[in-house]
Amino acid sequence: MSLSIQELLENKGIPVKKDHVESLQVKWEGIQALRGSLEGVNIDDADISLKNIPGGDHIDE
């Protein structure tokens, strides 16, 4: 079962403005089309760029 964008947002507790629903659908489809297959991007085996730095954000020398 696929949920509509309105249902998806309302399930998160977000009241969707009625006249946004159609444009949200169009824009979201546009973003997914832009994503494509991410061909050429090293998604699977490259280490993620988010960092986990022990000791906090700033390490003093």
Next chain:
Amino acid sequence: MNDLILKSVDELAPLIKNKTLSPVELTKAVLDHAEKSQDKINSYMAFYREEAVEAAKKAEQEIVQGNYRGMYHGMPIALKDNLYFKDKVTTMSSKIHKDFVSDYDATVVRKLREAGVIFTGKLSMHEYAWGITNNNPHYGPVRNPWNLDKIPGGSSGGSGAAVAVGASIASLGTDTAGSIRIPSSACGIVGLKPTHGRVSKYGCYPLAWSLDHIGPMTKTVKDAAGMLEIISGYDRNDPTSVNVAIDNYLGQVTGDVKDLVIGVNEDYFFNEVDEDINKLVRASIQKLVDQGAKVETVKIPTLQHSEWAELVTSLSEASAIHHSDLMNRPDDFGDDIRFLFELGELPSAVDYLQAQQVRRQLKQEFNDVFEKVDVLISPTLPIIAPTIGENFADLNGKKVDLIDNIIRFTGPGNLTGLPALSVPCGFKGDMPVGLQIMGPAFSEGRVLNVGYAIEQTQPLKGRKPLIFTNA
């Protein structure tokens, strides 16, 4: 109109230093003009006249006593209204934060205050910085001084318009997808997005944490270099701040481009560009070549995914910040940003993380390119700023989506965090056109120097915004 307001910091500073110009006279001239032009431009959110004049008197006294602090001492400047001033309202040009008062100065505010800057007020912006038109539903549109029917760009549109019109001698903007460079290009001024981590963001209301930057918006490249020297530096209060030594940026601005290698990426940065903008940017590159620079064509394949990565990252981070207000008081947002916050709830965690992988690969490709070339040059924007209220722009006779297109060339600078400068390179009709210079991480001095070389070719030909000729 007092001619002082048209001068750059670089021109005014020696006059203040040698005591032939009083900071009080300059501050009053700027405030008089800012208040007078407010009806037409609407760049200010708040004026600080009384405090500004008092601060200017104090600056004057210090200078008379021989305690000159440097280039920005006594300069009347207003800042974007998402930078916190202690005990002052900071609205983000929003309804929700209309009464928000910070109990501390943003780091950049503190640094400018210590450099002797006189704060004349706060400047309008696109609500919460989440847009590029500055057509604000709560406080009215900011108008472009070159053509009052056009947008000034955004989100730092108040800063762009105020500097262009002389209502602030210089300013700061914030940039998440182009919000310094877009209004700088549209308003015919200089705008620098520094390397991520170079300038502390502490005390700046966020739009998207990993993409946000603060940087100078000024009349000239030297003014930007001087301001960057003041606001740069490590700050423990900002988790993204990087502990790298501050350069002598002004000292690097010589205009010497002999043997400079300019990278040109045709596939992305010159694809789908307004024909006149394309010609102006290529003509500027040729002028650098005439001075001894060389051009190399470069490939950056992952740029094809950068628009997606920019959208997913900025939408997700912005919606995370405003999630609670979107649930509890959505009607208090302007309609355009409420739409974007709703949209930002849709990407999955997988989408977000894959977008970060795209960023990682993109950074690597830029790094590889900067092993071969010194800078990359492109148009700042592929289009000319449209009429206020329009969501579309003209691209060689085609109607295209405004937001998607206006951030196409600026977004990669935010994704990679690399320094990017917009400088004027000419006009299309009555509207200025900007050129973007990107460089390796922490190469602001080099990027500014190339910008200065272009500035020296006089691309604005001494033209002034319409508001002056029609005053």
